[in-house]
Amino acid sequence: MNFLKLSLMLAIVMALAAITLSTNTSETSHPPPADHQMPTSYRGTGRFLAQKPRHALTCDRHPEICSTRGSQGPFCCNKKCVDIKTDKFNCGRCGKKCNYSKICCEGKCVSPLSNQKHCGGCYNNCGKGNPCVYGMCSYA
Structure with missing residues (x-):
């Protein structure tokens, strides 16, 4: 029992020491110079994030996307491609829920x-x- 208490106290002291040593005190840190500016871009983001956002193709304006390979179904309901023969939320026609x-x-x-x-x-x-x-x- 005493060994358990001693181990617990040692673990608490070590945790407090680690926390104390890892934090920076305000006395040792220096503020950045007044003319220093933060960078406007992150290094390594690449051109993908720098591109303008593209509008997603929806089937209400482009119904042909529902007939492409990998589509959820050949019919367009609420801007989504669905199969009205098996879709529980569009069964037989758009909007008919089972x-x-x-x-x-x-x-x-x-x-x-x-x-x-x-x-x-x-x-x-x-x-x-x-x-x-x-x-x-x-x-x-």
Whole structure:
């Protein structure tokens, strides 16, 4: 127990000594000369930051960007490229939101917990005679 107390006290003294030695006192620091100016640019920033800001291309003015490779979808809704067949916030048309427990499949809001054709996810068909219960085919 005494060793633990001694170690704790030693650690506190060392921390206080480190803090005291690392801080500059106002007596030793000198103010910069009156004619000294701060640099206006940072060294090594490069020309990228020096360029004028470019306006982002949005699909409301350039709808062709939604048909490019890597786009989120072929349709433009609220200045964003979306796929209205699978987007939960633009299901079937722009602005049509699916309820909390539903997902968007084929442009329609469906419940993956009980829908026979979209059981557990889009296009997961349980088949004839197998019910969709809790998002699983033939649960019981």
